Amino acid sequence: MFLRKDDKITTTQAAIFLTDTVLGAGILTLPRSVLEAAETPDVWLSVLLGGAIILLLMLVMVKLSQRFPGKTVYEYSRSIVGTIPGAFLCLLLILYFIIVGGFEIRVLAEVAMLYLLEGTPIWAILIPFIWTGAYLACGGINSIARVFQIVFPISLFFLILSYAMSIRVFEPNHLRPLLGGGVMPVIQGLKSTILVFTGCEVIMVLIAHMQHPERAVKAVFAGIGIPIMLYLFTIVMVIGGMSVDAVLRSTWPTIDLLRSFEVTGLFFERLEFPFLVIWMMQMFCNFTSFYFSASLGVSQIFRIRFGPVLFALMPVIFISAMIPKRINDVFQLGGAIGYIGIFFFALLPALLSAIYWIRKKGLRQDV
Amino acid sequence: MWTKVLSYIPDWKTFMQAGLVLLIPLIINFGYNKISSLVSNKNNPAKKTTAGDTTAPEEPLSGEYERDLEFLKKTIGTSSDVHFREFQITGLNVRACLVFVDGMQTVDFLNTHVMQVLMREADPQLREQGRALNTPEFTAHLKEKILPLIDITEVTEKLELTQSILKGFTALLLDGMPHALLVGLPNGKTRAIAEPTSEALLRGSRIGFTEVLSENTAMLRMQGKSENLEMKKYVVGSLLKKNLVIAYFKDIVNPELLHEVEDRITKIDIDFIAESGYVEQLIEDNPLSPFQQVQNTERPDRVINALLEGRVAILVEGTPFALIVPVTFSMLLQSPEDYFERWMPGSLLRTLRFFASFLALMAPALYISFISFHPGLIPTELAITIIEARQGVPFPSLIEVLILEISIEILREAGLRLPKPIGPAMGIVGGLIIGEAAVQAGIVSPFLVIVVAVTAISSFSIPMYSAGIALRVLRFVGMLFAATLGMFGTILFFLLICSHISKLKSFGVPYITPFSPFRLQDFKDLFVRAPLTLMKRRPEMMKTGNRRRRS
Numbered sequence: 001m002f003l004r005k006d007d008k009i010t011t012t013q014a015a016i017f018l019t020d021t022v023l024g025a026g027i028l029t030l031p032r033s034v035l036e037a038a039e040t041p042d043v044w045l046s047v048l049l050g051g052a053i054i055l056l057l058m059l060v061m062v063k064l065s066q067r068f069p070g071k072t073v074y075e076y077s078r079s080i081v082g083t084i085p086g087a088f089l090c091l092l093l094i095l096y097f098i099i100v101g102g103f104e105i106r107v108l109a110e111v112a113m114l115y116l117l118e119g120t121p122i123w124a125i126l127i128p129f130i131w132t133g134a135y136l137a138c139g140g141i142n143s144i145a146r147v148f149q150i151v152f153p154i155s156l157f158f159l160i161l162s163y164a165m166s167i168r169v170f171e172p173n174h175l176r177p178l179l180g181g182g183v184m185p186v187i188q189g190l191k192s193t194i195l196v197f198t199g200c201e202v203i204m205v206l207i208a209h210m211q212h213p214e215r216a217v218k219a220v221f222a223g224i225g226i227p228i229m230l231y232l233f234t235i236v237m238v239i240g241g242m243s244v245d246a247v248l249r250s251t252w253p254t255i256d257l258l259r260s261f262e263v264t265g266l267f268f269e270r271l272e273f274p275f276l277v278i279w280m281m282q283m284f285c286n287f288t289s290f291y292f293s294a295s296l297g298v299s300q301i302f303r304i305r306f307g308p309v310l311f312a313l314m315p316v317i318f319i320s321a322m323i324p325k326r327i328n329d330v331f332q333l334g335g336a337i338g339y340i341g342i343f344f345f346a347l348l349p350a351l352l353s354a355i356y357w358i359r360k361k362g363l364r365q366d367v
Numbered sequence: 368m369w370t371k372v373l374s375y376i377p378d379w380k381t382f383m384q385a386g387l388v389l390l391i392p393l394i395i396n397f398g399y400n401k402i403s404s405l406v407s408n409k410n411n412p413a414k415k416t417t418a419g420d421t422t423a424p425e426e427p428l429s430g431e432y433e434r435d436l437e438f439l440k441k442t443i444g445t446s447s448d449v450h451f452r453e454f455q456i457t458g459l460n461v462r463a464c465l466v467f468v469d470g471m472q473t474v475d476f477l478n479t480h481v482m483q484v485l486m487r488e489a490d491p492q493l494r495e496q497g498r499a500l501n502t503p504e505f506t507a508h509l510k511e512k513i514l515p516l517i518d519i520t521e522v523t524e525k526l527e528l529t530q531s532i533l534k535g536f537t538a539l540l541l542d543g544m545p546h547a548l549l550v551g552l553p554n555g556k557t558r559a560i561a562e563p564t565s566e567a568l569l570r571g572s573r574i575g576f577t578e579v580l581s582e583n584t585a586m587l588r589m590q591g592k593s594e595n596l597e598m599k600k601y602v603v604g605s606l607l608k609k610n611l612v613i614a615y616f617k618d619i620v621n622p623e624l625l626h627e628v629e630d631r632i633t634k635i636d637i638d639f640i641a642e643s644g645y646v647e648q649l650i651e652d653n654p655l656s657p658f659q660q661v662q663n664t665e666r667p668d669r670v671i672n673a674l675l676e677g678r679v680a681i682l683v684e685g686t687p688f689a690l691i692v693p694v695t696f697s698m699l700l701q702s703p704e705d706y707f708e709r710w711m712p713g714s715l716l717r718t719l720r721f722f723a724s725f726l727a728l729m730a731p732a733l734y735i736s737f738i739s740f741h742p743g744l745i746p747t748e749l750a751i752t753i754i755e756a757r758q759g760v761p762f763p764s765l766i767e768v769l770i771l772e773i774s775i776e777i778l779r780e781a782g783l784r785l786p787k788p789i790g791p792a793m794g795i796v797g798g799l800i801i802g803e804a805a806v807q808a809g810i811v812s813p814f815l816v817i818v819v820a821v822t823a824i825s826s827f828s829i830p831m832y833s834a835g836i837a838l839r840v841l842r843f844v845g846m847l848f849a850a851t852l853g854m855f856g857t858i859l860f861f862l863l864i865c866s867h868i869s870k871l872k873s874f875g876v877p878y879i880t881p882f883s884p885f886r887l888q889d890f891k892d893l894f895v896r897a898p899l900t901l902m903k904r905r906p907e908m909m910k911t912g913n914r915r916r917r918s
Contacts, residue, residue: 012885112855116741123384125855131392132859136866146869147862149883273744273854280858311393315385322381329375 008211011219013145017206017289018223020148023230024286025107026196027159027279029334030231031238031253038189041175041244044235046189051228053190054197058224061349062216064356065207073204074300080356087301089348093201094297096344098313100198100337101290102320105129106330108283109321111252115276126321130314133288137295138310141209144292151281158278162258162271163233169241169261195338196231199286200224202293204349251327291317399655406654426525430545436464443529456485462542471535472551480515481539481550506544520549557582563665563687565832570707575665576687580610583682583689586667587614595619596674599629603646606638611646614670614680621677621910627874628679628692643683643690650692652872657837660873662694669703675916677909693874695908697881697893699834700724705896713896720828721894727826727838731768732845732857734818738764740853757812765850767811771819772846774801776839779823880908
């Protein structure tokens with residue numbers, strides 16, 4: 001097949017899509033939010049544990065989605081729980097995507113205003129970003145996956161480089177004692193670490209667009225494994241480099257870590273700048289993914305063409321990003337998203353699977 | 368609780384902004400759709416196939432010498448450059464006429480091989496046959512025994528005869544013979560084969576295409592013998608017809624690609640193809656993209672290499688520039704020399720060119736965003752140096768950069784048009800003196816002169832001239848982005864370009880393959896030019912029939 005008409009992505013692309021969706025604002029917010037939940041250096045264990053839980057939940061989502069080849073969650077939820085409840089559930093999911101998308105770009109704007117563009121009004125940062133995202137999203141999932149494929153290696157390289165450089169301020173004592181407070185703090189940290197994996201629900205949309213849906217499990221392992229490792233790195237390096245107390249006092253601990261040392265002999269003295277540049281590109285991917293998933297959902301539920309939906313969602317996302325009044329609201333929203341996220345992680349797929357299972361059993365008895 | 372919810376509802380300003388968020392893209396989208404529907408190639412294939420073949424009803428020659436000659440004189444004889452040379456074949460006592468266009472044949476050849484033979488040497492033989500001038504035997508006799516020419520064609524149609532004469536054939540009319548004979552091949556003056564000027568190489572063949580289609584196809588054949596190299600001829604142009612040849616290896620090329628190329632070529636509907644650039648613009652996928660989607664080259668070795676990768680070449684009569692489709696972004700940064708040199712220097716040059724094209728695109732934008740927005744992010748000492756150098760410059764950095772960038776673009780354009788001996792002098796006057804004077808006058812900072820010079824030199828290092836133009840255009844867009852939003856704007860600009868080229872396709876091949884869709888196999892010929900021993904397969908992206916290059 002030379003001229004492709006179908007809009008399918010490869011397994012690698014799906015894995016990168018997933019990674020880019022999960023890896024977002026969390027890089028900057030995770031260290032503090034998790035330490036606020038459990039004031040212990042053992043929180044890196046929470047990341048691992050949280051990642052493992054997410055992985056299990058995602059397997060449920062994959063298994064469910066694989067039963068409906070070529071269909072997204074927006075389409076098959078209807079056939080599981082009926083048209084109206086299915087549409088309602090999906091609208092909730094779309095709303096969730098929109099709020100998360102708005103949250104992500106709000107974080108981006110806050111960081112940009114603090115470090116890059118002092119005094120620039122927030123709309124001047126948000127609006128071009130939304131437009132650029134829309135331009136990419138209107139190309140369909142294939143173009144999105146391609147851009148992700150370009151950005152991902154660059155951001156991976158720079159993230160690892162930044163963390164590797166910060167090894168010079170790394171102090172292993174900051175991470176000790178191991179399990180000094182027992183296992184409980186680790187469990188407490190869990191609620192905050194699960195939150196950084198928000199966005200992995202897109203797998204329920206993604207599988208429908210995969211060339212080989214049967215390889216989705218592979219894509220999930222890669223697509224979640226990479227963020228787990230990167231988040232783990234982030235936590236370990238930030239806590240190791242700054243100590244628990246310093247992290248709690250800082251708004252954006254990861255950036256503060258990179259500002260705390262100077263690299264001589266390079267063009268840049270501090271790594272914070274290239275890190276921010278790369279992180280913004282990463283955020284772009286992250287945002288576009290949510291934006292695309294939400295638009296696709298609206299278009300599939302209401303059977304409208306994709307293009308107009310894309311346009312219609314632009315102001316919605318903008319307003320959702322403008323709702324938090326100050327930065328503390330943003331962080332609170334981040335926390336709230338986590339709790340809603342748990343519903344979508346755990347309850348929605350489990351609910352759908354259960355109903356599907358019961359209906360299938362029931363059907364079999366009839367036959 | 369309600370008051371809390373209410374307090375979070377944004378004020379009317381935000382809603383106004385939200386309206387703008389929607390409105391502006393809608394307007395842009397509307398405009399874009401309008402323009403693209405205007406620009407896009409709306410050729411109707413059905414219309415073309417009927418109109419293309421039957422131009423006029425075929426009308427045979429009458430066979431009477433006087434009437435045919437009269438016809439010729441009436442239709443093409445009014446042009447001053449069409450010559451009629453009437454004479455008598457003495458032995459037969461038959462009138463004859465040679466019709467040809469001035470300057471398109473070798474006169475010596477006609478004198479010695481046609482006139483002399485017919486008027487003198489052929490006498491006795493002709494007299495034997497003389498009685499039956501209008502029989503096929505006589506023509507055969509003329510062809511086989513009398514005229515010492517390789518190429519003789521009989522023409523019976525009026526239209527074909529006039530067109531052949533205008534193409535440069537010499538026609539021979541004989542009283543009593545029912546058809547005309549084409550006796551002399553067209554031999555218009557052509558340029559000698561020369562080194563391709565737009566793609567000079569240090570190492571590699573010095574041969575470049577010329578304006579003659581047959582010579583160009585012959586050059587491709589001369590690259591090596593293969594029965595699989597196939598060429599197909601098409602006629603394009605409705606008013607002035609021109610030959611166009613597509614070349615490919617029939618065992619390598621993907622049939623779907625070939626079909627697509629043929630399809631687009633038959634859809635071409637224009638009165639005249641002046642240069643292969645016309646074809647390029649009429650068959651490309653997206654006319655509104657700043658990036659070229661068809662590669663043009665003067666080098667036969669480049670064409671052959673592309674064909675071996677499974678691409679298709681389009682050669683047009685009258686231009687030394689052949690087209691290669693489909694093209695990917697990485698191809699524009701490749702030079703045949705990469706393969707001729709050993710792999711290490713080749714790889715180094717490749718990587719260098721990627722870096723250079725990045726600089727050519729982004730350097731001024733980065734300069735603006737650092738100077739105007741984030742001087743704190745560059746090392747302190749460097750920042751102090753730059754700012755000291757900029758002291759006294761009365762303009763914001765965008766204007767400063769624009770002054771120099773625009774003047775260097777003008778210089779480049781002017782240098783291109785000037786006669787060769789003046790060009791370098793102009794470069795010295797323009798580049799050195801104006802640059803130096805501008806710095807001393809305090810209009811621009813010396814650091815900027817470095818940036819602009821590096822940018823210009825980087826854009827020269829791109830092997831494809833037309834690819835360089837695209838980057839030159841985009842550079843200005845990048846500068847505007849940087850001037851409005853600093854580094855954030857530069858990132859957005861970069862992401863926009865990424866988004867654009869990831870949507871772009873050239874004949875079904877995504878423009879940025881092999882980056883994405885990711886094809887690890889094809890990375891051997893991207894930043895690094897792997898040793899030839901490792902290049903065992905043809906590019907995966909081309910989905911070729913015959914995959915292996917080495918057994």
